[in-house]
Amino acid sequence: MDISPKDIIIPIATAILGVALPLLLGVIQRIDEKYESTRLMKQFINERATKCFGGILVATILLLFYLLIAPPNKNDFGIFTEYVNNSAVIIATVACVLLCFSFFKVIWLIYIYHNPINLQEHLLKGKIKIETRQAWFEFFASMLKQDNVNVLSKGFGSLYEWCAELRKGNEWKEIQYPKEFYDGIIALNEKLCSQKKKVVSISNGNDALKIFFDDMQLTIIHPLTFNKIWIGLNQQLYYNRKDLILEYWGAAHQHLSFYMKQYYEGDRITHLDKTITITREQAALRHKSRMDFKEFHIAFGGLLLYKKEYELLNHILFYTNTQPPVYPLIPGRLSEIIPVYMELLSFKPENVMKYESRYPFIDLHDGIRNDNIINGYIQRYLILTMFRLFQLIPAYTSDNFFELPGLPSSLSDKQEWINSIPIIIEKLEKDTTIPEMVGKILPMEAGELYMAKKKLISLLESLLENLKTAMIQQKESLPLSQEKTQKFSHTISKMIEYEFSTYWSIFPQISVEDDAMPSNYIIHDALIVKYEIEPTEAYADDQTMGYSNLDEVLAQNIILEFRYKWLWHFARQKSQSYNLTANKVAEALKKMNLNKEKHVILGFRVNWYCCFQELEKCDESKLVTPDGIVLYDLPGEYNTDFNNVIVIMNKEDLPQLLFKKPEVLETEKYKLECINQKYNLYASILKLNENPDLMEKFREIGTHTEKQLQQSVLISAEMNVKVAWRLNIKMVLIKISDSHKGNDDLSNITPFENDEK
Structure with a gap:
């Protein structure tokens, strides 16, 4: 009786197909029931043996169908003709053999997954992928429930080995673990908390949170790790697992006492069979990590109070494992x-x-x-x-x-x-x-x-x-800050420079002494002396509060006093005055027949853009009209009512300025130093408790007590400005008023040269 290969191959493949599919489905269901892990089910499906079996099974079925309908060979291939004629059978036979082999591999894999000890060894061998780690965590959690001692002991060991591998090479660094590690530990902790405590169990003394304590590798706990420990402790409180909290507290107590000792620069320690000399940076890192660790456990004490866990608090407040007792966490x-x-x-x-x-x-x-x-x-x-x-x-x-x-x-x-x-x-x-x-x-x-x-x-x-x-x-006893004293000088000098640069560019400077001035000049003093009493700490590096703008205020007071004295002399000059609205100023100036080479127009706090429709700005204080008339923009002064005032005068009659040095006695008394040679600006900062004469002077004034003066400095600044005016000068003033007070009648305005002096 002739038996065709088809008669053998097809029944074998059919039998394997009939057995394999129900078997695989049953195994997957069994994994779900036994380990309660969807990831482990997925892990089984993704195993190489399972995938190979599935692929070969599909290929075999396709080949068998092809074998049934394969057309006969009509070509002659010589000695290979016989092989070609039976090629489909040969290939199907090979596929069937491979199918049988892969089927036995799957059977072996099923055996591995059925035995927890073998399964754990299988999952943890070689280079472990993230998905495998996640599946193992779920498997390990199920073993906690079953209390499988052999699996648990090796599992806890594997966890610590993985943790040590993650820390490797990260000495003196904050170590942040992978997300799957954190998630796995929190899941294990949840399982440990939720299961009923047994009389004897390997899991009773295994608080999962202890794994975050590095006792050997000198790494530093990352803030995210502290956060996960905090979550774990909250889990233990939620499930009322005081035993686990006390287990954790003992581990933390031991970790801080023995493995987080304070180091100091120059200390020599042994690490990994090497002697290390502690640097300043390493000592600082250790100090900070200890402080963070203590702060964390102090905050946990606050949490226990919030939860009203008074009995537990009593335990941890007096927990110690040394004699005499030491309580490093409290x-x-x-x-x-x-x-x-x-x-x-x-x-x-x-x-x-x-x-x-x-x-x-x-x-x-x-x-x-x-x-x-x-x-x-x-x-x-x-x-x-x-x-x-x-x-x-x-x-x-x-x-x-x-x-x-x-x-x-x-x-x-x-x-x-x-x-x-x-x-x-x-x-x-x-x-x-x-x-x-x-x-x-x-x-x-x-x-x-x-x-x-x-x-x-x-x-x-x-x-x-x-x-x-x-x-x-x-x-x-506060020393003055060199940086702040330099800033004081720089700020005042800069503000004075900005203010007086305008005067310097417009008004001529006296090049001779007072007694050498021509007889047709009169010299006025514009001496400015300013001082303020401020707290010493305002000019020290060490302060109880922030101090701002003290230098600016002093400089501004100098500027305002100069403006007052300066403009007061302008106001005292005999002049022809007009009261006009802004829109009539341009026409009035035109009627005066001014010569731009001989005459000068000064505006004190005047908005020239209200007087002229078009102006070209040359710099901060100089504007030019379309017909070439130069207008100067100068600051005014409210106390002299010298605002919105235009002054017209001959250029040769402009007042002259002289910036003199202060008197020697004043310089010595206040220990003034020149901070701007161009304008002979002098300033100083003096501690009053180091200058008894000055302190006595201000104590007698009575604005400050002796106690306050002992803690104060005197900031001083002085400018000795002389202003020389020519006698009998010609000057015209135009006061700009609003539409209700102004006079729009220009009939009384005459050319400048025709005005009487």
């Missing part, structure tokens, strides 16, 4: 607590919304008030730690839990403390909920609480007095 001295409290009350820009963004209370939904509420509970926790000091027993005779902190070095920090300490005192005195809260957590009777509160208030008041005394002493 401020254990008043000198530690107060600086942290001051930071909470600080108005520094970096503190805006800091606590809500870093340490959110998950079930707090008060909008913009969230940050203040969180801050308030952390403050209450710090007050609790103050009362806790009364429960501690000194291990050594030198221990002093109530030692006051060192005073901050900067004036701004001292002032901030002075403003903040009364807030703590008021909270201790008036917040009636504090004794109740403390009494529920600490074993203290009402009488003990009262005496403890009195002692704390007394210590805080003593600290406040120390701060005020130190503040006064520091203000008196």
Whole structure:
């Protein structure tokens, strides 16, 4: 009986097809039921063996259909003709063999997925893809539920190995883990929290959050990692897993005590069998990372208060694993607590919304008030730690839990403390909920609480007095800032230069001394001496507040006084005056028959654009009309009513200016130094407590107390300006008025040369 290959191949392929599809579907369903993981189902489908089996199965079916309908070969290929005639059968046979082989591979893969130990080894071998890691996390979570010891022990080990690999080569850097790592740890923590605690289980003592503590590789915890730890602790609180919180607290306690020791520049440590000398930068990084770690756990104390977890708080407040007891996560001295409290009350820009963004209370939904509420509970926790000091027993005779902190070095920090300490005192005195809260957590009777509160208030008041005394002493001894004194000179010189450059360009300068002036000139003094008493800190690097525009105000006072004296002389000159509206000025000037070579037109605070339709601006103070008349724009002065005034005079009659040096006595008295040689501008900044004669002078004036003068500087500036006027000059004044007061009658206006002197 002849049996065709078709009779063998087709039944085999059909049998495999009939078995494989139900088998695969059953395996996928079984994975879902056993591991509760959609990612693991997807992982099985994407396995190479599964894909190969599916591909070969489809190819075999197609070849079998082709085998049934393949046309006979009618060509002669010589010795290959027989092979060509049976090519379809040969290919189908090969496909069937491969199908059988791949089927057995799938059977082996199914066995691996059925056995958790083998499955974990399979998932964790070689270079692990992100999708595989995510599938493994879901698999591991299901093993926690089943409490499979062999899988869990190796799984926890694998987690730590992966974490160590991620940290490798990142010494002294903040390490941010991949998103799938964070997500996986949070998912594992959720599973650990939600499952029922067993009497004996490997998972009982495995707090997933501990993996974020680097005990060996000198990496620094990233802010995002702190955020994930915070989420994990909130999960543990939500599920009331106090055992896991205490497990975490013990790990954090040990991590800070033994693996985050404070380093100092020059310290030598051993790392990876190498000796390292600590640099200043590394010491600073370690200090900051320790402060961040402590701040995190202080904020967690505030969260426990918010949650009213008083029993748990009592446990962690007195948790220690050393003898004599050490509590690194809890401020254990008043000198530690107060600086942290001051930071909470600080108005520094970096503190805006800091606590809500870093340490959110998950079930707090008060909008913009969230940050203040969180801050308030952390403050209450710090007050609790103050009362806790009364429960501690000194291990050594030198221990002093109530030692006051060192005073901050900067004036701004001292002032901030002075403003903040009364807030703590008021909270201790008036917040009636504090004794109740403390009494529920600490074993203290009402009488003990009262005496403890009195002692704390007394210590805080003593600290406040120390701060005020130190503040006064520091203000008196503040050195002047070289940068600010240079800025003082530069600012005044620049403003004077800007103001007087206009006068310099228009008015001639006297080139001889007073007594050498011709007899037809009269010289007027325009001496300007200005001084102000300001706080010393305004010109020091260390300040309690910002000071602005003090230099500008002094310079502006010099300018205004010069304008007053300068324009007062203009107003006193005998002149022909007219009162006109702005739209008649151009016509009036035209009637005066002015000679642009001989005459000059000065406008004091005049809006020339209201007087002329077209003007060309040459510079800040010079404009030209279309017919070539030059108009000058000069500042006016309200006190002399010399505003909106036009002065016409001969160029040769313009007043002349002389910028002289101050008198020697004045220069020595105020220690004036020249800051602008062109205009002989002199200025100085003097500390009054270093110049007793000046301080006595201003004390007698009575505007400042001696205490204020001790903390003040005298800023001075002087200009000795002389103004020379020719006698009997010709000058015409046009006062520009509004339409109600002005005179539009130009009939009395005569040519300038015909006006009487």
